[in-house]
Amino acid sequence: MIEVRDLHKAFGEVRAVDGVSFVARDGEITGLLGPNGAGKTTTLRMLYTLMRPDRGNVLVDGIDAAVDPAGVRRRLGVLPDARGLYKRMSARENIDYFARLHGLDPATRTSCIDALVRALDMADIIDRRAEGFSQGQRVKTAIARALVHDPRNVILDEPTNGLDVMATRAMRAFMLRLKQEGRCVLFSSHIMQEVGALCDRVVVVARGRVVANAAPDALRAQTGAATLEDAFVKIIGSEEGLAA
Numbered sequence: 001m002i003e004v005r006d007l008h009k010a011f012g013e014v015r016a017v018d019g020v021s022f023v024a025r026d027g028e029i030t031g032l033l034g035p036n037g038a039g040k041t042t043t044l045r046m047l048y049t050l051m052r053p054d055r056g057n058v059l060v061d062g063i064d065a066a067v068d069p070a071g072v073r074r075r076l077g078v079l080p081d082a083r084g085l086y087k088r089m090s091a092r093e094n095i096d097y098f099a100r101l102h103g104l105d106p107a108t109r110t111s112c113i114d115a116l117v118r119a120l121d122m123a124d125i126i127d128r129r130a131e132g133f134s135q136g137q138r139v140k141t142a143i144a145r146a147l148v149h150d151p152r153n154v155i156l157d158e159p160t161n162g163l164d165v166m167a168t169r170a171m172r173a174f175m176l177r178l179k180q181e182g183r184c185v186l187f188s189s190h191i192m193q194e195v196g197a198l199c200d201r202v203v204v205v206a207r208g209r210v211v212a213n214a215a216p217d218a219l220r221a222q223t224g225a226a227t228l229e230d231a232f233v234k235i236i237g238s239e240e241g242l243a244a
């Protein structure tokens with residue numbers, strides 16, 4: 001479970017995150033939705049301990065990121081916005097490197113990587129150098145790397161960004177599988193259809209604040225909108241949103 005309490009982060013005059021609180025539960029997919037510049041990536045970066053909040057708390061399975069950042073990182077799998085693979089290394093070497101950083105022994109590393117290769121259908125690329133990988137191949141490798149230590153909580157920043165139709169469908173199916181395994185899945189997206197189809201709960205962020213937090217159907221009902229996109233426009237358009 002991921003819990004965010006009254007998170008703040010400013011860059012000079014820009015209040016990127018201005019009092020964000022929400023809970024992402026185990027066995028659920030939580031979507032972080034918001035217009036460009038709303039503060040989604042900044043929130044996620046503070047969650048996975050890449051950035052220190054000015055104020056507020058991040059708790060992962062009850063562990064405070066400010067007190068035990070290593071403990072939080074052990075419980076998190078992260079697909080960051082910058083996928084950043086080592087191009088000279090093969091997909092396997094990229095994944096194995098992270099597994100070593102997490103302290104996994106050789107036998108566990110081999111079995112975990114084999115399982116991920118099957119789950120993500122990567123057999124054809126696993127021993128190819130990452131240099132020259134397509135966008136989809138890069139994302140698959142980055143996902144495998146994020147999950148190699150079998151984390152209970154998974155954070156994905158725009159996971160289907162740049163993927164083709166088939167790879168997008170595969171990614172969505174994979175996220176549902178993570179949920180069915182009882183993991184806590186938190187992802188950011190701009191794609192309403194994706195959020196509507198996948199999420200148990202949607203946290204809408206605008207101008208660094210949470211302006212709505214509900215199931216997709218509830219958001220539609222609360223706004224009287226026919227689609228999630230219409231609901232989103234109404235929520236973003238109103239001054240206070242639905243749940244300031």
Ligand SMILES: Nc1ncnc2c1ncn2[C@@H]1O[C@H](COP(=O)(O)OP(=O)(O)OP(=O)(O)O)[C@@H](O)[C@H]1O
Nearest residue numbers: 011014015016034035036037038039040041042043
């Ligand atoms: N390192 C930084 N230095 C200065 N300003 C930053 C930095 N990171 C983010 N910002 C600013 O903080 C605000 C929130 O940015 P953030 O990237 O979190 O938004 P986002 O919701 O992820 O947007 P997008 O959907 O466009 O990716 C923006 O105004 C952005 O310009």
